[in-house]
Amino acid sequence: MLFSSIPFLYYFLPGVLILYFLVPKALKNTVLLLTSLFFYAWGEPVYVLLMGAGILSGYVSGLLIERFRGKCASRVFLAISVTVSLGLLAYFKYADFFIESFRTVTGLPLSLLHIALPIGISFYTFQTMSYTIDVYRGDTAAQRNLIHLATYVALFPQLIAGPIVRYTDVAQQLSQRTHTLSRTASGIRVFVLGLGKKILLANTLGELCTVYQESQDKSVLFCWMYIIAYCLQVYFDFSGYSDMAVGLGRILGFEFMENFRYPFISRSITEFWRRWHISLGSWFRDYVYIPLGGNRVSRSRWLLNIFIVWMLTGLWHGAAWNFVLWGVYFAAFLIFEKLFLLKKLEQSRILCHIYVLLTVLVSFVIFGAADTGSAAETLGGMSGLTGLPFRSPEQMYYLRSYGGILLIAMIGATPLPKMLLSRLAERKTGAAAINIAEPILLAVLLIISTAYLADGSYNPFLYFRF
């Protein structure tokens, strides 16, 4: 079930909120767990058992790791737990990818398993792993209450699209959380803004991307329009979904980490990845990069660590070679920046923004391509060296039709609107105007988003495949 869908907004969510706020405190997690399992089973009736197995494995492992803390057995149970999580991920997400790659290299007639990817498996397995690793490291106590742990893993706001919530961040909130008017209002605000980002911006930009993909009449201008639209679509799709998760969490008394912080204003790729999908970046940093030695090793080992982490980051996004290439592409830039470029980038503010935007745009050509061939085709088209015309009447039409939304999206991807509002709020009359307008604008945004849904607009969620 998508957050940006009528069944979620007007059937599931109101039902959950009524139940959640009606039951006594002691039953709130039970309500959240049961409704989250229902939420998951709605899209994956069979795979809910798989998630249940993952939760149970994490729960038992956590207890055993703590029970045998300081002993060899503790390490064994951690290894078992991580192996189970990675095993689930490897089998359900990567098995066919590995088989196909092996088949291509060896020429052996192996048949694919054709396994359907369980929704959200990349998120909940990573959460389970972070829990057992944190227990092993002694960063947190093992959770003795199965319902609490299951609620943490299965909690519907972050279950299928993140952010990847660390157990240590919400451990306290699982047993003790407060619900206040200001937090609820703030949660509603973040949720509705995320919904608007997803439905009005990401989905509309997605229509333009579809037009490009289906068109036989490409041009240089069209290639650029496509990749700008695609880049913004992914950003608003994912950050919108993250916002909705954060907002829902806040309404339910949880505080999830911010997942995006205006990545397109970055002045280096290093900074970009501190602002884009923050929960994933920090997960890989804490559970892969630092355990590998981070930067406190020899230079060659350090570079290898970066390479490994980014190859895995790419692979996390999808079981295909273009995702691996995407990760390696960023690894190359990050290494280059760390070795040579960062200091030079500080010299020109404009050039470093151009550098980041171009690098990111090209990365999304790789990210969004069906295969490396079509990525090369789009890159060639963007370069203007493949003989494509600069523009055609058809593309000028799409530029007119989607120009407004592209402009809004580009401005919306910067902190400019927030800065303007902050400036306005500094004045007494401005603050009063914002206070009056805000609830009304939120209601209007919800109604317009609902109108788009009722119109049956284009609505897939891009990150489902992860």
Added chain:
Amino acid sequence: MNEKTKNLVTVCLMAALLFGTAFWCWIKEADAYTSGERRTLAQFPKLTAEAVRSGDFMEDFEEYTVDQFPLREQLRSLKAFTALKILRQQDNHGVYEYEGHLSRNGDPVSEPMLTHAAERFQYLYENYLEGTNVNLYFSVIPDKNYYLAEESRHLSTNHRELVESMQSKLSFMSYKYIDVSQLLEAEDYYRTDTHWKQECITDVADHFASGMDITLEGKYTTEKLDIPFYGVYSGQYALPSEPDGICYLTSDTLSRCIVTSFSTGSPRESVLYNFEKAEGKDPYEFFLSGSEPLLTIENPHADTDRELVLFRDSFGSSLAPLLAEGYAKITLVDIRYMQSSMLGNFIDFEQQDVLFLYSDTLLNNSLALR
């Protein structure tokens, strides 16, 4: 208003909106049909263990909740308003408004679709027409968008390219192409619909008559139906639009014509102008009762014994009566609604005039031809 009041108003307003709408969704009785989109609406799906296991129930339930959402038509209008007037998009679901006309962006010429249409025509030719003394004619009706798009800067199907491509694909038969594109303009079509207006195509009928060497007196009285006609684009566009009116042409000859429908396989008396259909879901079905696989119009007082077989889409419904004067019998065949292989049971091709008359839109999306 201070921060605390703002938070209170936010929570109360949004809660009222969320729970109020949700409650309405839960208790609202399901509608059966949407006139705006001219389709039946999804109903609550059957709940079975298999449907749940396969995920079909969830998929159907989502469709049901969207289709049955309270005030859906108004919300569709709000969406269209947001897209067209606020975000300044050029069309809503491909439909746009220009100088009072609603029209749809045209698709690029689709060679596979034209090939499919040509293959169906080839089947007809090889099985029924080849070796007979029939006179073959072919004509393509431009989409209304063809006359609007250049000025309104929207996308249109390249009519000339489509015709040239189609002609090259029909090289297996010898025929005369009758070009009507110069005789038409946007005003000859309904403002809210894809079809042409019967009262505006008498010159088109004359042109066909001249092309097929028949004589039409062409004296008609124009009558107007007392119903508003919201064409197919009206519902798709979703913003309020003024309705069209439906006019139709009558004459002594037309009043004496005998119309026979073969939609059930056996002959059944029908009418040129179906007043019951005019009040139905698609008032354009007023002309020759809409979707009919096989119809004949007999003109008992014709000065000739010539016959016409018209392979057609819905545009033919309003044109055929205007050709009735020139023929003793017109047989209208719509191979979207009948198998071409069945045609031999109903028509003996000998020396009739045979006209393939199709619109740009149908040829460029021809999978319905059977």
